[in-house]
Amino acid sequence: MARYGKEHKEVTRRRIVKSAGRRLKKDGLDGSGVTTLMADAGLTNGAFYAHFASKDDLVAATIADQLQEQQVLLRQLADEPDGFTRFVRAYLSPGHRDDAEEGCPSGALLGEVARSSPAIRRAYSTGILGVADDLAALMTPGAPAAGRRQALGCIAILVGTLQLARAIDDPQESEAVLAEGARAISALLAAPEA
Template structure:
């Protein structure tokens, strides 16, 4: 019987993490078992333990990966003069609101992460602090290290507003939440630049 090489194992792990990211954001951390997560990746339960020690291990790896993807996006936007504005408008868009499984892990899972295992919380904490650093660099390219606290404040507004907009069942009121959050962030930016 031929054994798969390290490259195949990494490709398979990536497939599991990618599909788990979508499923976890759609159904929540406890909404799907290992069997469903592996089926989404086109694999059997037996393959799970070749890649992860536990479901918490998979969740931690998935959240870390999702936040790393967000960091990549922020770094790409840093090359654009209006990158921060584009990020805010994209994050607080109706499209992002209506696509939790394709969007930000914070907007979809933050309340569950807060009640999860220490390993999951550690993975999230490390990832979101990295996101905050990249967001700070996007907000103030000349002084990125001074802006982590400010960036965390903006993340709180972004995530809280997105979650509130998703929870409100009236489409117009939900859209108002998104628009007001954009207005508030713009006002804060104007105040901090003065």
């Protein structure tokens, strides 16, 4: 019987992580068990432990992957003169609000991450601080290190706005929340540093 090579194992792991990202953002961290997460990847439970030590290990890897994807996007936008504005507009759009499965892991999972295991919180903390650094570089291209605090404030506004807009059942009120979030970011950026 032939064994799969290292490359095949990595491709399979990536497939599991990608499909888990969509499912976890849709159903929450506790909304799906290993069986469902593996079925989404087209695999059986038996394959799970060849890739992950536990469900928490998978969740941590998935959150890290999702936040790395955000960093890649922010770095791509850094080459565009209106990259920050485009990012905020897309983040606070009705399309993003309505598509948690394909959207930001913070907007979908933040409350659960705060109550999860140390490994998941560590993966999230590392990832979101990386996102903050890349967002700072996008916000203040000449001095990204000075912009980290502002970037964290911006992330707080973005995520809180998105979560509130998703929770409100009236579409017009929800869109008003998105618009107010964008105004709050503009005010944050216009305010002098304390």
